[in-house]
Amino acid sequence: MRDGRPTGLIPFERDPAPSPIGLDLMADRLSPARITRPHISRAYLQKRQGSIRGAEPFVPVDWDTALDLVAEEITAVRAEFGNGAIFGGSYGWSSAGRFHHAQSQVHRFLNCAGGYVRSVQNYSFAAGDVVVPHVVGTTRGLVTGHTPWTLLAGSTELMVMFGGIPLRNTQVNAGGVGRHAAPEGLLECRRAGASFVNISPIRDDAAEELGAEWLALRPNTDVALMLGIAEVLIAEGRYDSDFLDRYTVGFERFKAYVTGAEDGVRKDPEWAAAITQIPAARIRALALEMSQKRTFIAMNWALQRAQYGEQPYWMAITLAAMLGGIGQPGGGFGFGYGSAGGIGNVPGPIKWPSLPQGTNPVRAFIPVARIADMLLNPGGTVEYDGQALTYPDIRLIYWAGGNPFHHHQDLNRLRRAWQRPRTVVVQESWWTATARHADIVLPATTFFERNDLACSSRDNFVSASHKLFDAPGEALDDYEILGRLSARLGFEDAFTEGRSEGDWLRWLYRIIEEGAAAIGQPLPPFDEFWASGYAELTPTVASEAYLERFRTDPVANRLGTPSGLIEIGSEAVRSFGYDDCPGRPNWRPPLEWLGAPLAAQYPLHLMSNQPARRLHSQWDHARYSRESKPGGREPVRMHPDDAAARGIAQGDVVRVFNGRGSLLASADLSDALRPQVVQMATGAWFDPSDPQEIGGLERHGNPNVLTPDIGTSRLAQGPSPNSCLVQIEKFVGPVPPVRAFEPPQVVSISEREGRAR
The missing domain is CATH 3.40.50.740 (Rossmann fold)
Known part of the structure; x- marks a missing residue:
């Protein structure tokens, strides 16, 4: 503050890794893109039929x-x-x-x-939101209840990260987060001796400081890789049969599928290598290493954002059950550690x-x-x-x-x-x-x-937003x-x-006060809290591993599944009769992946990830987001070999296209992607070059003009944007300007025209 006026934002002193996203938003609060008056479409006022929403002044x-x-x-x-x-x-x-x-x-x-x-x-983990309760009876381990970083550090010997743990995603969290713990949590695991494997088409989905081994598989083939690992565990007798017998149902049917007894196809490392392009010897070695060490399977939410996106969740749980570490510090599985900021924090002691x-x-x-x-x-x-x-x-x-x-x-x-x-x-x-x-x-x-x-449910702070x-x-x-x-x-x-705004805030705070008092942690009165800016509660429950109580006593702490156990095979899902999501984990090739016939026409697999400089598309107009856009356009990362084959150099304006649409982007060459994979952040404000034409060129770089609008399967009907093939070419001709951050055309009409409604 200066002379009683706010001049800037500074990081919260209690936060070990504050995000820079919000620090200069204040300067862009009054950009030309701001709406300051009510507006009505002219066509709507005039009751004109046939006009196109999105094109009218x-x-x-x-x-x-x-x-x-x-x-x-x-x-x-x-x-x-x-x-x-x-x-x-x-x-x-x-x-x-x-x-x-x-x-x-x-x-x-x-x-x-x-x-x-x-x-x-939601678009983040819709497939998991449906399938995980069928397997473990709850969304804990997906949304809340994760094994905290404090129990992973010192106990986990090997962390296998499907989709990596990209720290760009851990900046943000629903409801906010006062302590960004993921960067330090990962480093603590590293200091305590854990090794890391990053299974992703993108190398920097894991922080460089972790020294992670990079297994650059084809996108959408994680389930095939996990099946290859499972086959080794079965063939070598390295799976925990005691855990499977006591805590799970349906393993024998899954085993028949993996060994080929069900369909004649053994899902061994050679089979998996042909799909994933990870060498069979490395798959076999990884399986043996996972069976010999206390292994934690971390899976990014984003793996569900693909056709058959239910399967990576189901397969990760099954693989963790085969290893037998579920419910132990440092073992088992967890979803979303690289997807939201509060995951891995010790949860607050009361419900907000x-x-x-x-x-x-x-x-x-x-x-x-x-x-x-x-x-x-x-x-x-x-x-x-x-x-x-x-x-x-x-x-x-x-x-x-x-x-x-x-x-x-x-x-x-x-x-x-x-x-x-x-x-x-x-x-x-x-x-x-x-x-x-x-x-x-x-x-x-x-x-x-x-x-x-x-x-936030993943945080101990309640903050005053002034x-x-x-x-x-x-x-x-x-x-x-x-x-x-x-x-x-x-x-x-x-x-x-x-109630006024102030009345509602005091009403909500009173509920927090009552909850805190009930656990012996009195909070200051509202006015004192409001002046100080925040209050912090101390967790009252000792940290525990996810499903630790279930492991201790599966009868007293039965799960919410029909059997009360982990359902590697689900009779409920099987009864639905879905060929695209049978009652146990399986591999099905998506319609769009690098092994599909369509790859002959569109030979690049597009991964559309969360951005590093904004939350989804929010405040895309702000300087911090715009600074990441060379020439004002969202960059598309591509391997130098793929760029050279197309005559594309760093910074060139390129056209990315498939049968659904086309967009312009700025080429960003990087060997941090495997060849034939390209990457774009989501969130660039949609900017069609001709608003009157549906399906024309998008000039700002919104990848969702390219992604397919199909459900993950009949079970969850989640989004499938990461099953997406494209082609890229250097753009030739005058480059149209980006207009995304300019207001639309604003016109006036006569009183008579306004009365047309």
Whole structure:
């Protein structure tokens, strides 16, 4: 602070590895991409048919005009089609706060309005979210409950990292994180004598300081590699039969598959080598080493982001069970250590509160990655986790928080689907592609412009998120916007409960105080906490390995599976009759991988990872993110040999393309990738060169114009972006400028034209 005004952000002194992402965001709070007034699409105001969302100019309006129109449309859709025609879109972005959490706010509002069609899962680990409970009865070990770094260091002798543990991902965490422990946790394991194996097409998915061996397998072939390891353990008698007998069911059926007794194909290292291109001798040696050392299998969430993405989870659990280390310090498995910042932290001792969302009377839902399918196929069906779901006929999308034109796959297909609803309402702070594809845009504040509480299930801190600035222009908090709408719709008291922002923060903090007092850790009064900035709780439960209690007594601590045991074979999944996800782990080649016939036409495998300089697409317009874009375009990393074969040099503008779309990127040559693999970060704001054309060239470098919009399998229907083949060529001709961070065209219309609605 200087003269009572904020001038910059500094790292939290208690954080051993603070992320630099947020430190200069303050300077970009008022960029040209900021939305400061309500806007309505001109075509929507004029009721023009055939216009393309995302291509029309916008008309600025006052708040009363915008909110009256939204309220009228919600009322009309409810009356004519029912609440099952409203989709409540939100991915939970825009704030780490417990109160100003866009997803909670809009879902609470829509529940007060009579309900909405919702989505389940997330794009990060949707396949795991469904399959892991079938195998171990819970999502612990996937979302929470991981073996902490303190128990891995000194106990783990060998850490085998499928997908690596990329530290770029550990900067961020849902709800925020006060202590970034992953870098130090990994180094502590190294200092204590652990060795590391990085199984990934990308070398720097493991930090250089770990000295990890790099096994650069073909993308999407991790399951084949694990099967080859399992075959060695079986053939050499190196698996823990006592553990399998006492703690698991279904191993014999899996064993028949691995040995070839079931299908005549033995899944030995030679079989696995042909698929993965890891030498058979190295696969055999790794299997023996894993059986001789206390081995921890760490798997990145991202492995599920591919066709048949359920299988890496199931196979990793099975392999860990064969090694027998589950439930022991330093052994077993864990998912997501390289996927979010708080994983591996000792969890806080109490459950943090959140804004109550109420009850949704509408029972219809979709898997999160099936939104385009839903919009394109009203009345159609989709199989999901043993159910047959019917897609609703959506007439109104209400979106607050998140950016589907970043995180969804095959964005040209999504654009076509997005044209079908009659109304799209978006609350946003920036002119993202989602805001540009709205009919009504309501400007929302950022976390700099409101007060909140931040705390995470993977952290011991509760932090005061202080308002530093007044909102620019006419921007309002999500809560204020939805409160004004609820007044128009007749349920303001139910939505607000008569509480202001400050009242809600004190209400939430009171719950935290009560929880802390119950475990003998009194917290300071709210005003004292608010002035100090944070409070810290001490864990009250001793650190324990994941599934340690189950290992100690599998009867008293039975799992939530039908058998109460680890289900290497699941009769429940088997009963669904899914050929793409049978009742035990298996290998199926995806439609797009380097061994597919399509690779003759598109010979490069695209990996689209999380970015190092932003969270998903949030604040992509900020300087720290833009500094990573040579010439203003997202880079595509490619092996020098692949570049040389195409006449491409460092920094060249290239066209990356396949049958779904094409984009421009800046070539970044690196031998940190295996040949035939290219890598792009997600999150570049979608920027079609001609908004009137669906399917034209994207000029900023959003890889999701290329990724397939198919489900992982009929079990989970998760996203499959990392099963993606492309070709790259040097771009020839005038290079179109990037316009992603410029506001759309804004026009005025006459009063008569405005009354056309």
